[in-house]
Amino acid sequence: MPPTALSILIVFLPLSLATIGGGQSAIADMHRQIVDVNHWLTATQFVDAFAIARLAPGPGSLLATLIGWQIAGFWGALAATVGIFGPTAVLIYAVSSLWSRYQGARILIALEAGLRPVAAGMILAASYVLIQALDGGWFARSLALLSTALLMLTPVNPLLLIGAGAGCFVGLHMLALI
């Protein structure tokens, strides 16, 4: 397909529903569609965009926005953003409103009680995977654990903590420790 806003929208709309548990699960398919099938970007361009999306703040699925931007500028970015976030946004909106209407129904109570341990396991698993993926060895892992303890035990401002983490690493790097 030619790289128009409409064709970008058509590619990203179905990918939206594949983003269960976070955007990571859709990335492989995104790569296939953008690089292999439609040749809108090269594999290198795609990996660069992925790295930037990891570094940038905000939801990781903004990778789609960036890809849309690189393919077709503003309208490409808009089409990709609407495509990747739109369908699931409508879905959760519908669920939110149903939930408020039928609050206290047995099936909803069961869903809440049943899904909570699954959610807890998934968040712990995500933290584990992130810690494994950190560069910087034991310094980085200790910093992650220290930060966890501070967040749980003190009312520290997370932004300050993250700034301190960055400063701490720059300092260690200058001392040639990492």
Place this chain on the structure above:
Amino acid sequence: MLETKAQRPTPLQLFLIFSRIGLTSFGGGLSGWMLREFVQRRRLLGEDEFLNGLAIAQALPGVNVTNMAIWIGYKLGGRAGAIASWMGMVVPAAIVIVLIASAFASISGYELSHVALNGAAAAAIGLSLAMGLTAARRVPRRIFPICVMVATFIAVTVLHWPLLWTVLGIGSLSVAVAYRQA
């Protein structure tokens, strides 16, 4: 019941809160930040309400954090709140990512910025882990829910199950048992 906790935020306030969360989250951990902002600092939601929303945001397709923004926005401000929260989460961060990509095109390979970002990411993981531990602490201390939590953790980290099958498999079993007990 919500009104007794604190003043409900306006859609504009929701937009601004979520913009700040979206723009200051490096390396994930956004839901941890939301817990801190909405439950612990502003007391707009109870911890239970928040964790219920999180469980549903994770089980449905869609990015957890944007799902969570819509869930919280709807609870606190209805339709306008949901739209404002979603826009706050996505629009400013989308502009920033395009700006960063343009900047990177000119300075790519600058090592110190990579080191600083890595340090920021290490500290940011604390938000995610603290959130996980808070959620784990609120899982009922009975054998079945704890097994469900451990099985989910193992399915994702050791067995590398796709999240879809983890949610459908373990999640539906867990919901079915909860339904029988409800």
